[in-house]
Amino acid sequence: MATETFLASFGLVGLRLIERHGIDPAHFARELGIPSTALPDARTRLPSALLDSAFEKAARCIPDPAFALGAAECWHPSHLGTLGYAWLSSGSLRTALKRMARYTKTLGQRMSSRCVETPEGLQFIYDHGRGDTLTGWVMADFGLSLIVSLCRTNDGTDLAPALVTLRRPTPATIRPYEDFFGGPVRFGETHDGLLLSWQVADRPLPTSNRELATTCDAILASELATLQNDDLESRCRAHLLHELTSGEPSDTRLAESLGLSTRTLQRKLAALGLSYRGLLEKTRYELALRYLDDPKKSVTEITFLLGFSEQSAFTRAFKRWNGKAPSDYRQSPGS
Structure with a gap:
């Protein structure tokens, strides 16, 4: 299997963060074997093990256990690559968080995230892939602080999650966490994540740009397929994407x-908990959402792009996936 990697520009957020704590980022980078702290080419990636070493080293050097929350003050969309701009162009925080869940691995291949719809709101769950370790706890603080900062930038408010859950043990003082997140924080939980009320998650965003979001999605899908070409699920989905316009594969x-x-x-x-039919449905649904975000594509055109022979078949399938007809989805706020 190929070496797991992370987006080099994403790592610059961490270098900015340690600089805030009086550490020379250039010296820190050289000790890790990173030759430059300049913004790299958008395609430059580095081994994930290097990211682990950086977080571990920073945690040893900085006495404040909550230091990684400061990442919220250190990012720019360019640090997150195409995903940063896709996020900022999303129509609602629900669609933004789902984009993040879909494309998290473009930032780091060991990372993953998912969205869970609950009666209380949209739950975003982040897994850094490092388990219950000091490095993992710091990475959770780092990742969730960025997510909340992105939400606040999109929303234009001092947004506060309804709840934040962290796997790390309760620290000596919880005040920095309560001050940053602005709401209840629970420690020692089974996952790292946050909950947004539906009112907040579905509020239309002033930064919304469907055309830009659709363009970014296409780029991200290509990046993800390239990154995971040795992964069975990704290889299957790449084939399905190629074959769908010719009918159902x-x-x-x-x-x-x-x-x-x-x-x-x-x-x-089956060994991966997957099935052909499930992969086909998931691929079609994600493509349907992307195509429906493009006002230039008619529902009829989308029907055939997804390999359906009739529009009624696409409508039934989309209602099963989303609960709404395609035309109703297009008209809903923040879709």
Whole structure:
């Protein structure tokens, strides 16, 4: 398997952060083997192990256990690559957080996130991939502080999550966390995440730009496919993306494209908790959302781009995925 990587420009947020605590970022970077602290090319990536070393080193050098919350003051959209601009152009925080969940791995391949819709609101769960370790706890503070800062930038308010949950043990003082997040924070939980009320999550955003968001989504999808070309799920989805416009792909054709028998493919997917039908549905739904965000594409055109033979079939499928008809989704606030 290829070495896991992270976006080099994303790491510059961390260098800005340690500079705020009196550490020379250039010297810090050289000790880690990073030759330059200038903004790198947008495609430059570094090994994930280097990111681990940086967080571990920073945690040893900085006495404040909550220091990583300061990342909120150190970012610029360019540090997050295309994802930064896609986020800022989202129509609502719900769509922004779902974009982050979909494309988190463009920032770091060991990271992942997901959104869970609850009666209380939209729950965003972040997994840095480092477990319950000091490095993991610091990375959780770092990541969630960036997410909240992004939300506040989009929303234009001093937004406060309804609840923040952290896996780290309760620190000696919780005041820095309460002051930063502006709401209740619970420690020693099973996951790192935050909850936004539906009123906040679905509020239309003044920074919304559907055309820019759609363009960024296309770039991000390509980046993600390139990053994960050794991953079975990504390889399957890349094939489905290519074949959908010719009608509904078959699992037989997919298996052939991967050099596997249909039975072997089914077994490998099952071992990952996946299925061909599930991957097809997920791929179609994500594409449907992207296409519906493009006002130039008609529902009829989208129907055939997704491999459906009739618009009624697409409408039934989208209602099953989203609860709304495609046309109703387009008209809803923040869609």
